[in-house]
Amino acid sequence: MIGAIRSEWVKFRSVRANLILICIAVAAPVLLTVLIAGLAPFGGLIMGEEVFATTVIAPSMVAVYLCGVLGVLGIGQEYRHNTIRVTFAAQPRRSTVLGAKTIVYGTFGLVTGAATSGLCLLLAAAIANGRDRVFATVWADMLGLLILFVLVTWFGFGLGSIMRQPAGAIPVFLLWPLLIEGIAGLIVDSIESGYSKWLPFRAGQRIVLSQGDFSDSLPRVAAGAYFAAWTVAILATGWWLVKRRDA
Amino acid sequence: MIEARGLSKRYRTRLAVDDLSFDVQPGVVTGFLGPNGSGKSTTMRLLLGLDRPTSGSATFDGKPYTDYAQPLREVGALLDAGYVHPTRTAHAHLLSLAMSNRLPKARVDEVLGMVGLGDVAGKRVGTYSLGMKQRLGIAAAMLGDPRTLLFDEPANGLDPEGVRWIREFLRHLASQGRTVFVSSHLLSEMSLMADRLVVIGQGRLMASATVDEFVARFTRTWVRVQSPNMAGLSQLLQGRGASLHFDNPTTAHVYGVAASAIGALAAENGIVLHQLADQTGSLEEAYLQVTNPSVEYRGTPQ
Numbered sequence: 381m382i383g384a385i386r387s388e389w390v391k392f393r394s395v396r397a398n399l400i401l402i403c404i405a406v407a408a409p410v411l412l413t414v415l416i417a418g419l420a421p422f423g424g425l426i427m428g429e430e431v432f433a434t435t436v437i438a439p440s441m442v443a444v445y446l447c448g449v450l451g452v453l454g455i456g457q458e459y460r461h462n463t464i465r466v467t468f469a470a471q472p473r474r475s476t477v478l479g480a481k482t483i484v485y486g487t488f489g490l491v492t493g494a495a496t497s498g499l500c501l502l503l504a505a506a507i508a509n510g511r512d513r514v515f516a517t518v519w520a521d522m523l524g525l526l527i528l529f530v531l532v533t534w535f536g537f538g539l540g541s542i543m544r545q546p547a548g549a550i551p552v553f554l555l556w557p558l559l560i561e562g563i564a565g566l567i568v569d570s571i572e573s574g575y576s577k578w579l580p581f582r583a584g585q586r587i588v589l590s591q592g593d594f595s596d597s598l599p600r601v602a603a604g605a606y607f608a609a610w611t612v613a614i615l616a617t618g619w620w621l622v623k624r625r626d627a
Numbered sequence: 628m629i630e631a632r633g634l635s636k637r638y639r640t641r642l643a644v645d646d647l648s649f650d651v652q653p654g655v656v657t658g659f660l661g662p663n664g665s666g667k668s669t670t671m672r673l674l675l676g677l678d679r680p681t682s683g684s685a686t687f688d689g690k691p692y693t694d695y696a697q698p699l700r701e702v703g704a705l706l707d708a709g710y711v712h713p714t715r716t717a718h719a720h721l722l723s724l725a726m727s728n729r730l731p732k733a734r735v736d737e738v739l740g741m742v743g744l745g746d747v748a749g750k751r752v753g754t755y756s757l758g759m760k761q762r763l764g765i766a767a768a769m770l771g772d773p774r775t776l777l778f779d780e781p782a783n784g785l786d787p788e789g790v791r792w793i794r795e796f797l798r799h800l801a802s803q804g805r806t807v808f809v810s811s812h813l814l815s816e817m818s819l820m821a822d823r824l825v826v827i828g829q830g831r832l833m834a835s836a837t838v839d840e841f842v843a844r845f846t847r848t849w850v851r852v853q854s855p856n857m858a859g860l861s862q863l864l865q866g867r868g869a870s871l872h873f874d875n876p877t878t879a880h881v882y883g884v885a886a887s888a889i890g891a892l893a894a895e896n897g898i899v900l901h902q903l904a905d906q907t908g909s910l911e912e913a914y915l916q917v918t919n920p921s922v923e924y925r926g927t928p929q
Contacts, residue, residue, distance in 0.1 A: 383697075383726055383727050383728065383729045384727055386726040386727075387723045387724070387726040387727035388723075389726075390719055390722050390723040390726055391712075391715070391719075391723045394712075394714075394715045394716065394719035394720075394722075394723070395712055395714055395715060396714045397714065457712065461709075461710070461711070461712050461713070462707065462709065462710045463710055463711060463712055465672070465677050465706060465707075465710055466706075466710045466711070466724070466767070467727075468676075468677055469675050469677060469698070469704055469706070470698065470699055470724045470727045470728060471698075471727045471728070472675075472676045472692055472693040472695065472698060473693070473696070624679075626672070626677065626678040626679060627672070627677040627678065
């Protein structure tokens with residue numbers, strides 16, 4: 381497994397698109413944080429959960445979805461360029477390859493999440509005069525954000541394993557939370573109010589939100605477990621298909 | 628040694644490989660021949676466990692490929708030179724493969740030098756010519772210094788010097804006692820390179836033999852005869868049951884009678900001979916004879 385992880389690490393860092401994506405994933409939220417925190421009237425407020433949600437979580441969601449795209453590319457690029465055949469010829473035990481990819485991409489999701497949210501938090505705290513109290517008030521939200529980074533990266537990786545071609549998998553991955561769940565939420569809520577809490581990404585976003593009206597949402601930990609279960613199901617389906625299908 | 632036993636692969640309604648059994652021996656170059664769409668590449672993928680056979684099995688030195696934890700040390704394969712990420716450098720491509728099989732990093736530079744890509748190892752593969760990609764694929768196959776090598780069309784895109792290099796390289800590998808299995812459409816190259824042949828058509832085994840056996844079995848032998856009295860000699864030969872094909876009034880191809888018998892007949896009848904030579908068919912003729920009924924994609928002259 382160690383050899384496979386090292387191999388995946390070399391593959392990851394040697395593809396320019398991955399590095400560009402990570403740079404965008406870190407830079408875009410940081411820029412958004414500076415703009416939001418700089419322009420919004422936070423001068424008199426202490427950095428707390430409300431300000432945190434606006435200046436750290438909202439911009440970081442851009443990076444969360446980009447990490448999901450990174451997950452899709454983690455295996456989708458292998459199928460697109462047929463390098464999956466070289467990969468499986470070098471390591472025919474496919475579970476080893478998939479396990480190594482899951483670890484490497486999960487780690488990158490975590491590191492990117494830590495870098496992005498950490499920078500956003502420091503900048504927002506500095507701008508919003510909350511440096512002293514920041515970790516005392518938002519640590520749980522920070523932890524939730526990092527978990528979401530990893531889960532969404534794996535979700536993208538699982539979806540890429542199922543669909544194989546990134547040209548199809550990336551739009552599906554992005555439209556699912558950004559459009560499909562929005563429409564589906566309206567439909568299911570019109571049938572029975574509160575049903576939309578069972579939509580996976582809506583539950584996933586609940587992991588990072590502690591402020592607001594959550595009467596129609598799952599409890600935070602339950603929502604996290606529910607989204608994690610979806611992620612595991614998508615990953616497991618992807619693994620099963622990759623192992624079963626011809627390369 | 629490669630052993631394929633009853634390999635079959637069905638894609639929905641199409642049977643791409645049909646009950647294929649053959650052996651590939653060490654110490655010789657074994658050519659893998661067949662028309663386009665005959666199942667050569669599918670067979671290669673089945674051997675390497677990339678595609679799941681509908682039935683049958685294949686082993687390398689007695690073990691299925693998928694049983695090897697570090698297969699690059701046992702089997703090296705070049706399936707398609709294009710199976711490389713275009714923005715990755717040649718060095719990174721090989722390094723990732725080396726890491727997966729716990730091979731030393733130094734081996735990457737060794738094989739890059741071996742195939743003549745040492746100076747361009749840091750360039751992105753997308754900038755490479757097809758010939759350079761072929762060399763990179765050969766370097767990847769050699770990475771683990773394996774005992775068995777599979778090459779699918781290794782001469783594709785190579786210039787004449789490259790074609791000659793790959794021929795000598797493969798023969799050198801075989802001379803070291805390795806098992807070398809190579810598919811190619813270049814029959815002239817195959818006749819210079821291969822010792823044995825596995826020939827398939829429409830997924831089925833058509834022949835498995837040495838090159839000489841294959842040519843002898845599937846082409847006719849004849850005797851080229853040149854004589855100023857060809858008309859007289861031809862009457863005598865036809866009386867012995869020979870059939871003749873005339874190149875010109877003094878030269879004929881004689882089928883059905885051995886050269887020694889023709890010489891004796893001419894001497895007995897005082898006929899002068901200017902040429903008497905045994906002729907055999909070419910690999911191309913034998914190949915076309917065997918595979919013609921199984922050619923799936925055929926062009927028509929305009």
